[in-house]
Amino acid sequence: MKTRLSLLLGVLSYVVMRMFGLEFAALWAVLTTVLNFVPYVGSALGVALPMLMAIVQFDDPGVILTLLASLTALQFVIGNFLDPWVMGNSLNLSPFAILVSLAVWSELWGIPGAFLAVPITAILTIVFSEFPGTRPIAVLLSGTGRL
Numbered sequence: 011m012k013t014r015l016s017l018l019l020g021v022l023s024y025v026v027m028r029m030f031g032l033e034f035a036a037l038w039a040v041l042t043t044v045l046n047f048v049p050y051v052g053s054a055l056g057v058a059l060p061m062l063m064a065i066v067q068f069d070d071p072g073v074i075l076t077l078l079a080s081l082t083a084l085q086f087v088i089g090n091f092l093d094p095w096v097m098g099n100s101l102n103l104s105p106f107a108i109l110v111s112l113a114v115w116s117e118l119w120g121i122p123g124a125f126l127a128v129p130i131t132a133i134l135t136i137v138f139s140e141f142p143g144t145r146p147i148a149v150l151l152s153g154t155g156r157l
Contacts, residue, residue: 011100012093016046019056019088026080027060033067035060046089049116049124053089057081099153101132107151 020043027035038060045052060081064074094105111131115123131151138148139157149155 011096012047015088015093015096016043018092019043019046019084022084022088023056023060023081026077026084030064030073030077030080032060032064032077034063038063047125049112049121051121053085057085097128101128102153102156103128103131103135103151104153107131107153 020039023042024035024039027038032038041059042056045056048055057078061074061078064077068074068077094108097103097105097108108128108131111127112124115127115130117123119126135148135151135157138144138151145157148157
């Protein structure tokens with residue numbers, strides 16, 4: 011699912027960059043797709059790198075700021091709304107649980123923790139669902155309330 015969401019972000023970023031006439035839009039879109047796998051820093055770099063090209067290419071600050079706002083909005087909507095919702099539905103995890111697990115595991119283990127946050131949470135939900143004492147925690151972590 012993460013690969014599909016990253017491809018969607020890359021394609022939409024490509025469309026936006028082509029609409030503005032940014033040179034090497036395909037390269038920046040591929041980099042945005044790949045960088046989307048890196049939590050937090052990848053999103054920032056996915057916007058910053060094309061913006062450096064836009065600063066070099068365009069003289070009008072309005073065009074640069076509009077492109078910045080467009081790429082940032084794409085990253086924000088996909089990263090903060092679509093990504094947790096799709097991941098939560100595909101794994102039967104609550105989007106809130108996914109965001110909290112990303113914060114917790116990233117704080118504990120840094121970037122590796124961010125990569126492992128969703129699989130660890132899914133495993134914990136499965137394990138918690140097998141024991142009567144921890145079943146309520148599994149229900150809270152699940153997206154539908156059913157295990």
